[in-house]
Amino acid sequence: MTEDAQVDDELLTIGAFAARARLSAKALRLYDRLGLLAPAHVDELSGYRYYRADQVERARLVALLRQLDMPLARIADVVEADGSEAADRLAAYWADVETRVAGQRTLAEYLRGRLSGRSSEMYGKFVVETVEVPEQVVITQSRHTLTDELPAWIDASLDRLLPAAGECGGVAAAPYVVYHSEVSMESDGPAETCVPVADEAAAREWAERQGRAWDTKVRVEPAQRLAYTRITKAQVAAPQIGAAFEAVEQWIAARGLEQAGPCREVYFADWAAAGPQDAVCDVAFPVR
Template sequence: MLAIGEFSRFTHLSVRTLRRYHDAGLLVPAEVDTATGYRYYSAEQIPTAQVIHRLRELDVPLADVREIVGSADPDDRASLVADHLGRLEAELDRTRAAVASLRRLLAPEPASLDVELRVVPAMTVAAVEDDVALDDVLGWYAGAMAELDAVVAEPVGAPGGLYDNALFEDGRGHLLVYRQATEPPHVGRVRPATLPAVELAVAVHRGAHDDIEVTYGELGTWVVDNALAVAGPVREVYLVGPRDTADASAWRTEIGWPVFRVGSPDPTDRTSHPV
């Protein structure tokens, strides 16, 4: 039996950290003296401590580490680890995108943006909608769009989506993706939905979505400069997207933001607008 200090020396985990891992149930000492509270570890626990050490180096949350080292089945263990490695990979992709975008932000080429004010009538479309967390947006979008494509017989024009501003404010919000169709079906999650008539400030973003914030910002500047304010879920239309070409630089995304004139706002509710 090893006192905590000795165990610390063998595992290169600090005494403090070992105590935390005990409290968190990650690495329970082989024996705890009930009278004194002294923790005693066995040499067999060293390999476990090393696995925990590595997992923590990979920023696996303590709760997940507990799962992993606690699961008897090596298959479970492997799949839990694989899950986290997948998350790391996704994180890495995001980091790469942020680096690329940052470079472009810091080496700015002031490409002026064409913004158009467009009155859009109400239209009934085939839609899938749900409340979605920001982290899940990409996955949800892919699933919803696939379902739409599967059931909409004669789509018209490019697909689009409506994005609740709360998505960015609260980390989750209402999403709606749609296709225009002559006869919107009602199958599975797909159902007919009516998008309200709005006045949109419309700009077209060119290229991959890494930099789409820039276009949002320029659109915002334009809106302000024209004495307008925004008023509801933003609309995106995927004129050219990954479904059309793998060449991201050719993508075209139309961003339309509902606006109203400051001083004479839209009569409809501007914040809890149904999407």
């Protein structure tokens, strides 16, 4: 029997299956190795792979998803799901792609301006304003973290602090993240998540019950003036958010002001409900 012949009514050799799926045998071997499409049968003596005809649709789907540059783990999630669930998983992935691309587009525009000596034009796209912020009691958690770990840590920390604010008189203002030192792929901060609350005494009682968990603290943030610019969800992603911070820094220097504390991101909008071009965050520096 040749490799291109059918083994029986149910199974096809890898060559015959590849022809039906319009893929190469090399691609099918790769999908098998990656755990995305296993043969229906492997001959113990010859090592030949055999497939069922009803695996053709999955093979074509895997190939198409790979053309979207979808990570292998997410391809597996999609192909293992049924019907509308698979479609929903693909839609969620593509929403992430569009958010990333929108952010990369902003970054590319910024870098073109920087490389061509037109940085001032790029900074001019960010409108910088000031706001007076009253004294605030905040419950906080801190952590040394690198850039790739930062979004997950912020989400997890706020998921702990926001419900806890209910025990501290309620949330009194938008939550924010303070960067006490640079956070990048090489520098790990620390960063501090902060949720303003209404009742200082209740907050201190709550923090005492937490002990050392999550480096939880309560502190009083003094009244201060912030210089800030408002950015979209797409612009929040690193590294393009750096352009917004630099724009605020340049604005501060141009007006003869001084930075009076570490930079921060103030999250005033519902992140999950926001689209890539919706304003969600203020990047800010305390100034005097």
